[in-house]
Amino acid sequence: MEPLDRPVWASLTSLHAGLAQGGALAKRYLPEINRFASARDDSDEALAALAALVRPGEPVFVAQVPEISIPPGLVARKLAKCVQMIAVAPVIAEAGADEVLPLGEADAAEMLALATLTEPGPFLRHTHRMGRFVGIRIDGRLAAMAGERFRFPGHAEVSGVCTHPDFRGRGLARRLSRHVAAGIAARGDTAFLHAWKTNTAAIRLYETLGFRLRCEVNVAVLDAMPG
Structure with missing residues (x-):
């Protein structure tokens, strides 16, 4: 998959690694930096790791080309389309x-x-x-x-x-x-x-x-x- 298809993941695992928290399956930006997060892929393990990074009342933004799978334990407050x-x-x-x-x-x-x-x-x-x-x-x-x-x-x-x-x-x-x-x-x-x-x-x-x-x-x- 092209890095542009998952730009948040591509950033958090490369030039923005110093601004990230999480592990090999999912990462998010430090809460004081930004609200974006990403799973590595749409496997059950990666989605569970993403859910573990989200705290109630502190929503995260996911942006990717593939259709977004909502991890168990999370709810979508908003779904929208962007153009890249x-x-x-x-x-x-x-x-x-x-x-x-x-x-x-x-x-x-x-x-x-x-x-x-x-x-x-x-x-x-x-x-x-x-x-x-x-x-x-x-x-x-x-x-x-x-x-x-x-x-x-x-x-x-x-x-x-x-x-x-x-x-x-x-x-x-x-x-x-x-x-x-x-x-x-x-x-x-x-x-x-x-x-x-x-x-x-x-x-x-x-x-x-x-x-x-x-x-x-x-x-x-x-x-x-x-x-």
């Missing part, structure tokens, strides 16, 4: 990138506040540790940001793309998405990303940047049954 898109050619950074600023620990509280407001996907206090994040400030405020999430040899995901409602309509999401994708290409990796299947505006935006549909991805939010 991949850059078919290296993305080139546009001029005027000097206003794009690196973001890090000093910006973490503002990044969390922006992500909480705009909901680009699961984003926690230390999600920025998953990869390189950049942003644009306007009058001192963090107006928009984008960064990298899942990463494994040869590939890195563009993620966390969001713009504060006060600054929408200025092309900031496009500029930052291009900047992140160009950085991924510059180090010799291929950029990919995920978008909700219903988010046609985002899909059109990414198509203008050179991303093309690879496949659909199943997403489930799984929680432990109380008991």
Whole structure:
């Protein structure tokens, strides 16, 4: 199976191994990093190991191309479809990138506040540790940001793309998405990303940047049954 078919597993067992907890059959990100988890495969043993990593009231996100099997002891709080898109050619950074600023620990509280407001996907206090994040400030405020999430040899995901409602309509999401994708290409990796299947505006935006549909991805939010 291609690593892109199980990007969470591919990340947790390679470049993000230091951010993972679990064993050989199932892993999840540390709770302060992100809520994604993955079984190695859909065997009974792997699904049981995944269930053991989930605590009641602390749901995890599963994202993979194969149909998701709900492990015994877990319940699906949400089932949805994403599209996975991949850059078919290296993305080139546009001029005027000097206003794009690196973001890090000093910006973490503002990044969390922006992500909480705009909901680009699961984003926690230390999600920025998953990869390189950049942003644009306007009058001192963090107006928009984008960064990298899942990463494994040869590939890195563009993620966390969001713009504060006060600054929408200025092309900031496009500029930052291009900047992140160009950085991924510059180090010799291929950029990919995920978008909700219903988010046609985002899909059109990414198509203008050179991303093309690879496949659909199943997403489930799984929680432990109380008991």
